[in-house]
Amino acid sequence: xxxxxxxxxxxxxxxxxxxxxxxxxxxxxxxxxxxxxxxxxxxxxxxxxxxxxxxxxxxxxxxxxxxxxxxxxxxxxxxxxxxxxxxxxxxxxxxxxxxxxxxxxxxxxxxxxxxxxxxxxxxxxxxxxxxxxxxxxxxxxxxxxxxxxxxxxxxxxxxxxxxxxxxxxxxxxxxxxxxxxxxxxxxxxxxxxxxxxxxxxxxxxxxxxxxxxxxxxxxxxxxxxxxxxxxxxxxxxxxxxxxxxxxxxxxxxxxxxxxxxxxxxxxxxxxxxxxxxxxxxxxxxxxxxxxxxxxxxxxxxxxxxxxxxxxxxxxxxxxxxxxxxxxxxxxxxxxxxxxxxxxxxxxxxxxxxxxxxxxxxxxxxxxxxxxxxxxxxxxxxxxxxxxxxxxxxxxxxxxxxxxxxxxxxxxxxxxxxxxxxxxxxxxxxxxxxxxxxxxxxx
Numbered sequence: 001x002x003x004x005x006x007x008x009x010x011x012x013x014x015x016x017x018x019x020x021x022x023x024x025x026x027x028x029x030x031x032x033x034x035x036x037x038x039x040x041x042x043x044x045x046x047x048x049x050x051x052x053x054x055x056x057x058x059x060x061x062x063x064x065x066x067x068x069x070x071x072x073x074x075x076x077x078x079x080x081x082x083x084x085x086x087x088x089x090x091x092x093x094x095x096x097x098x099x100x101x102x103x104x105x106x107x108x109x110x111x112x113x114x115x116x117x118x119x120x121x122x123x124x125x126x127x128x129x130x131x132x133x134x135x136x137x138x139x140x141x142x143x144x145x146x147x148x149x150x151x152x153x154x155x156x157x158x159x160x161x162x163x164x165x166x167x168x169x170x171x172x173x174x175x176x177x178x179x180x181x182x183x184x185x186x187x188x189x190x191x192x193x194x195x196x197x198x199x200x201x202x203x204x205x206x207x208x209x210x211x212x213x214x215x216x217x218x219x220x221x222x223x224x225x226x227x228x229x230x231x232x233x234x235x236x237x238x239x240x241x242x243x244x245x246x247x248x249x250x251x252x253x254x255x256x257x258x259x260x261x262x263x264x265x266x267x268x269x270x271x272x273x274x275x276x277x278x279x280x281x282x283x284x285x286x287x288x289x290x291x292x293x294x295x296x297x298x299x300x301x302x303x304x305x306x307x308x309x310x311x312x313x314x315x316x317x318x319x320x321x322x323x324x325x326x327x328x329x330x331x332x333x334x335x336x337x338x339x340x341x342x343x344x345x346x347x348x349x350x351x352x353x354x355x356x357x358x359x360x361x362x363x364x365x366x367x368x369x370x371x372x373x374x375x376x377x378x379x380x381x382x383x384x385x386x387x388x389x390x391x392x393x394x395x396x397x398x399x400x401x402x403x404x405x406x407x408x409x410x411x412x413x414x415x416x417x418x419x420x421x422x423x424x425x426x427x428x429x430x431x432x433x434x435x436x437x438x439x440x441x442x
Contacts, residue, residue, distance in 0.1 A: 040424075041085040041424060042086060042142060042144060042188075043084065043140070043142050043185075043188075044081070044084070045082075045246075045379060045420065046381075046422075046423065049290070050293075050341065051292075051339065051380055053381065053384075053423045054423075057384060058383070058426050059383045059384065059388070059428055060428065060439055060440060060441040061408060061409045062441075063411050063413075064412065064413070068439050068442060069437055070427065070439065070440050071437070071438050072435050073435060073437075074435050075434065076094060077094040077097065077103065077137075078094060078096070078097050079136075079137030079419075079431075080134070080135055080137065080419050081139060081140040081141065081185075081419060082140040083107075083140075083419070083436060084141045084143040084148065085429060086148075086162065087145070088108065088109040089106050089109060089115070089162055090106065090107040090436065091105070091141050091148045091150070091162075092105050092140075092141065092431060093137040093141060093150050093152065094137050095135065095136035095137040097135070099126030099127070099136040099155075099181075100124070100126060101119050101121070101122050102119065102120050102122070102137065102152045102155055102156060103137075104117070104118055104141075104160065105117045106148075106165070107436060109424055109429075109438070112436065112438060116165045118165070120150065120156060121155050121156035121170075121172060123155050126155070127177065130180055131180055134180050134181040134183060135181060136152065137152060138244075139151045139152065139182050139183060139184060139185045139186065141186075142185065142187060142193075144188060146161065146162055147161060147162060147210070148160050148162050149186055149188070149210070151182075151186045151195060153178050153181070153182025153183075153184075153197070154174055154176040154177075155182070156171065157170070157172075157186070158170045158171075159213060170213070171208065171213050174195065175197075175202065176199035176201070176202060178200075178242075179199065179239070179242060180239070180286075183243075183244025184197070184245060184246050187246065189207075189256070189271045189272075190272070193207065193208045193210040194207045194208075194247065194258070195207075196245070196246065198241070198262050199241070199242060200234055200242060203220065203223070203262055203263070204220045205260060205269065206218040207271070207274060217273060219269065219274035219275070219276060222276060223262060223264055223265040223279070225240075227240045227241070239285060239304075240264070240285040241285070243261065243286060243287050243303070244287070244288040245261040245287050245288060245290055246290045247269075247291075248291055252314060253315070256270070256272065257269070257277065258270070258271040259298050261290075261291055263284075263287065263303065264281060264284065264285055265280065265281045266279070266282065266291070266298060266300060266310070267279050267280075277316075277317060278314075279319055279320065279321070280310075280312050281319070281321045283308060284301075284303040284304060284305050284307055284308060285303050285304055286305075287302055287303035288301075288337045289337065289339040290379065292340050292341065293314065294342055294361050297312060297313055297326050298310075298311070298312045298314050299342070299347055301335050301336065301340070307332075307335075308328050308330045308334060309328065309329040309331075309334045309335075309349060309359075310325060310328045311326040311327045311328070311364060313326050326362075327363060329364050331357075333351040335349050335351045337376070338350050338351075339379035339420075341387060342361065343401040344402075346360070346401070346402075346403070347360070348380065348387060350376050350389050351376065352377070353375060354375065354391065355369065355371050355372075356369065356370055356371070356372050356389065357369040358403070358405070368405045372389060373391075373397075374391030374395055375391055375392045375393065376389065377392050378418065378419060378420045381420070381421045385400060386398050386401065390416075390417040390420075390421055391416060392416035392417060392418060394412050394414060394415055394432065395416075396410065396411045397409075397410050398411075413432055413437065414432070415434050416432060417431065418433060419432075426440060426441070427439060427440035
């Protein structure tokens with residue numbers, strides 16, 4: 001695991017940039033950072049933001065309700081947010097099913113004991129969800145040394161001191177009509193906390209000063225909309241404008257670039273200023289997958305209404321729709337919700353209906369495909385040559401990464417996953433619909 005070091009935070013460093021490093025001092029710093037972060041899971045897709053555990057991680061391959069469960073802790077209310085891990089603490093969010101009250105919970109990583117629980121926000125009139133897939137606590141926290149940031153979309157964002165458990169700042173004045181509930185998770189970059197709001201009334205990304213919560217910049221999406229009815233109202237209640245995706249930040253040509261997927265378009269932004277660098281307009285609406293990047297191309301699924309998998313070259317400027325789409329696939333088994341994962345030069349996607357496909361990133365050609373069964377919302381996890389796919393019925397299919405399909409194991413828990421899995425050292429931290437588990441080989 002390698003990072004660009006910065007004051008107050010770390011930023012993932014792309015593989016092709018890592019290869020160019022030759023400074024002995026810098027390499028020592030990178031190794032030190034790896035040691036610090038080996039037992040952390042700061043973001044809903046891990047330290048890289050791409051579903052990869054730290055190198056050398058050895059996760060269990062067999063478990064059940066009675067095997068390799070170190071502890072199991074019931075979680076009150078409802079939430080699909082992925083737990084984040086730092087300094088032997090596990091943080092997650094939850095909310096009442098009605099959407100009136102919003103909570104943060106911290107667990108002891110070793111015992112599973114609840115060490116902190118607090119109501120942070122209240123809403124008298126939350127928007128109805130209108131579906132059974134999302135809930136009011138879907139955005140995952142993000143954590144760093146000493147601070148955790150929790151986010152419930154327009155219902156509120158807060159920063160908490162992880163030692164004292166004191167709330168350092170709150171914001172509940174960031175507008176967005178979510179309509180189906182919030183979904184995009186916050187990310188940290190340098191001294192910024194970056195938030196995504198893709199609602200039916202407005203769509204924008206914004207950065208807060210992570211120390212104070214003050215707004216540093218806001219950038220509106222530039223996708224033009226033509227989905228109005230004869231009365232000037234958005235068609236389908238505005239679903240065509242919504243998105244649930246979380247951005248990633250990469251290093252391109254020596255500069256940071258934030259890759260962000262909105263409804264019907266993907267964008268490249270300067271994360272320090274919010275300035276839009278490029279845009280690619282695409283079909284589909286309400287995308288949920290978090291993009292991944294191979295050093296040249298962004299890979300994302302476009303959502304509903306003609307779901308496609310797109311590969312977009314990320315060195316464009318302006319409107320790059322005509323020039324920077326490397327390839328696109330319109331197969332029916334493209335995922336609507338689970339994010340893609342890149343492992344050793346191959347791209348893997350699992351559809352919501354359990355079709356697993358391995359692709360060539362450069363061309364989109366299929367290497368192999370197989371059906372693993374179940375329904376999938378959670379994004380996959382990679383560690384030690386194996387990819388873990390958790391479904392919403394409680395099963396986990398473990399597949400060996402490579403050019404042929406090989407299933408290593410299948411395990412099951414009493415309830416299924418809506419949240420993506422996390423890692424703490426060599427342990428899985430799994431949040432089902434009702435509990436959090438620590439699963440570790442004895």
